[in-house]
Amino acid sequence: MAAVEFDKVTCTFAARGGSGSYTAVKDTSLTIGEGEFVSVVGPTGCGKSTLLNVTAGLLRPSSGTVRVLGEPLAGINRHAGYMFQAEGLMPWRTALANVTAGLEFRGVDTAEARRRAEDWLERVGLAGFGDRYPHQLSGGMRKRVALAQMLILDPQILLMDEPFSALDIQTRQLMENELLELWSADRKSVIFITHDLEEAISLSDRVVVLSAGPATHPIGEFAIDLPRPRDVAEIRLTPRFIELHDRIWHSMKEEVLKGYAQTRNRVAS
């Protein structure tokens, strides 16, 4: 059974400040297997986040269906954890209280929630930082808190929207390795959105390339047959990685240029 199945999903928005409409995603069919790590890459502004919001149930598709673990999705996707690109932590809660939030919403006993949150903070390398407020943590540490906050609920599907794009390259590779390590422990299904092809290849089982927007749709899928466990920094130097990178980049290049031209025209007009 597939974890997530898109069947001809189309998302159309009313255009801002005028008549007409804008189609972000068009006729997208995509299947993410259980336990599979799938990265979705595409040029900027191509509707990658829209696809993720649809999977999360935060956005209803204009047409088409989304099936989660075989069931048609209605309302919020309760099987999914979502890690946002921007800061999603509650600034008025300490790191620990942010991690316990999901358990609190589910009515888990406070002492029990605390115990499990401390355990998770330790697993993401933040033991002893539980009483810090988000503004007292570095960007990388905040991402770790967000990761623990999501994983403590043990979701079967992880939705990640460029979660590490705001981090510097060293912190980013560290986080990627830690993500892989946590993931390999119980192999959840992951949809990982990124604009960074290297990140996509080094993390995933499969890379899906999207066309430039509007009316984004997948234009190519590539199985990544690199051996696991991987070290994201080292694997980038292997010949197979470079070969895959070349092939995927070739199929993307045209779309990236198209997306770039569109952005430029939009700025010019």
Place this chain on the structure above:
Amino acid sequence: MKRYLRAVQVAMLVAIFVVWQVLTQPGLVPNFMWDNPDRAAFFFGEPVKMLQVVWEWFSGGAIYVHLWVTLEETVLAFVIGSLLGLAVGLWLGLSPTASALFDPYITALNAMPRVVLAPIFMVWFGLGIWSKVALGVTLVFFIVFFNVYQGVKEVSPVVLNNSVMLGANRRQLLRFVYLPSATSWLFSSLHTSVGMAFVGAVVGEYLGSARGVGYLIQQAEGAFDINTVFAGILVLTAFALVLDFAVARVERKLLVWRPSQSETEQL
């Protein structure tokens, strides 16, 4: 550095009092404004006599009952006004229909000079503390209301979506996201709203009461006792400073989660 600053500040205060005294004490300097040497003291009072009045108030204990009443009114006006502002702010912030409906009324009520309501409150609530509390509430309410409303509107959509994905239902969103966000805005308006509660209390007393510092000032003014009027003003100012200091302490406690500029300040 800080101690030096304080010393200069105190010196300035003393200098002001000395200049004031020299200019107003009858016969000390030749008249240059009025023919009558007592005239300056009549209009501007004499600091030494003013301080004598203050000293008598505190040493004789006559002032405490008045200070207490003013404090009581201030605190009540602040608490009631804040709670009302918080409730209405949350409600209108979360309900676009209600906010669209009430918008012109809120604007009109806020634009109205609230002091004119004092006589009406006097008729409704009598000369006791409640007419002053009511006046203070009308002043505090709008400050808190606008802040809370803004706080609700500006909750980060990412934080909201994140909470939804973590499983929060509507009620939990209100309690764990909207309320903390709104109260943080409420606390940031703490100084202004406490000040407004104080203004409401004093103005209310001044316009008609039997107790309170505002009442003392009003009585002295009726007897052309300018020294006592200034003494009352001095006590009020000192009182306001103490209130502000207390608020700053509370604020520091409640807003630990807020990033402050001072943390990155260079030493």
